[in-house]
Amino acid sequence: MSTHDRARLDGEDAVRFVAKNMRLDLRLIAGMIAPNTRVLDIGCGDGTLIEHLFRTLGCDARGIEIDMKEVTRAVGHGLPVMQGDADTDLRHYPDGAFDYVVLSRTLQAVERPREVLRQMLRIGTRAIVSFPNFGHWRLRMQLLTTGRMPMTATWDRHWYETPNIHPCTIRDFFALCEAEGYVVENWLAADDAGRRSLWRRAARLANLFGEQGVFLLRRGVQERNRI
């Protein structure tokens, strides 16, 4: 889809596009989670993922969500969700309380991404992080050709009002994991249609063609000793 095509999308199409991406995102995350485990989903929205994990995998899945309307919807649907903030509320959980701590499409919007990751791997044995890849060729192309901040369906807000204050690329994330001593147990990149082709195993190509990255992390030995 070219830049011009995207500009023609009306509101309804844009919403559908995002929703499709969301489902893909959650499906990929669910594929990394073992049955009957304890899961915390940070930024769980209306609780779609935790309901899926409970019903299909028998997980003890819980959620934190910052938006009270979403929390009310989730709890009213019978799901264990509490209103809270990824930046401030993770420190209240004890070490190793969960097998997986999930942060889907939220890392780029938190105030201190590195601290949030540390907390995730303190309270969980493993962390699953998904984020929109700022290294995608379309964004690079827009910046190169127009000299302006890129705008796509995923990155759809102006620089001065975007909640995505910490965008990163797939390679940036690999670098952070290395610096922090996290072990990347599994990772994948997906394009906007959810196709997973040959490039998904090569970080540089994934960084160019992957619309989003999904990472399964665990603490490295060093990191564990430090904690």
Add this chain to the structure above:
Amino acid sequence: MPELTVAYRTYGTLNAARSNAILVCHALTGDQYVAEPHPVTGKPGWWDAVVGRGLPVDTDRYFVVCINVLGGCMGSTGPRSARPDAPGELWGTDFPAVTIHDMVRAQKRLIDHLGITRLFAVVGGSMGGMQVLDWAAAYPDAVFAAVPIATAAYHSAQNIAFHEVGRQAIFADPEWRAGRYWQTGGRPSRGLAVARMCAHITYLSEQALARKFGRRLQHVAKDPSEAINLFGEMFEVESYLRHQGSTFVNRFDANAYLTITRAMDYFDLATDHGGDLAAAFRGTPTRFLLVSFSSDWLFPTAESRAIARALNRAAANVSFVEVETDKGHDAFLLDEPDFHRTLSGFLSGCAEHAGLPR
């Protein structure tokens, strides 16, 4: 105390497995008449928007028990009860100080008596919420789900202060007679009414008072001999508070008011567990739903959030919702669709986990 009476009401049917019981805990001036007309005032049950057929606490599905608290005046043992050791005497001010935990222990005796080993849920707002927290801390295996609403893990200095103003109003009434008003057949109605008026302000919010009454005046016949008619006119909010005060004294005993407000003031769950609230819930199997209301300044959202965080520290299963409303602390008793949807959904979700039949 050689013997204890607990007065209670039930609604719905206990199933064969005795697994569908919900205990509803009432607030400071509530009683066991949660979902039926009050025998004294004739008014509808105090939570008839929440408890009943097809309502969030659905009596078609759950067996609901509501118990008059220890120290109350609607049938359970309290200051208005006869003293077993002195025929013809009432307990009055000699009634022993009780705590929220004492109330809960008395309730546990009844629940045991009913043959219920595990309550499906314990639900309550305000002082009822304190009892819910105490139940979950004291008997974690007997509480599958806990819903403390508009409450706190301890009574704040500001709340104790308001209670003290109310108590002083009772003491200042000439009819108080050192607490032995029952001997002469009188009662400190003026003092108790003022206590209720003062407390009632704390149950509302500035926005709710402005919306309901504003600065509107109403005229009354001027009569300098009656303080009530001194100015020949009164603000509607004054009239409302006076009405709240005067109707309250018909159904409540001053000594019971003192006993129960004191029990709330003493409540501090963390102190009972070495100063760490999380320690009260360590390893708890109970599923929690905490609800607060945005305009509640008596038990503000921060207090519920503090409980939620303590439950997080204890790795408990906790849901937490703040309901947006301008109705203040009273909101938990009123028609709040978001709150009712949340409570209903939470209980249904828990019923699924508990394996209750639909």
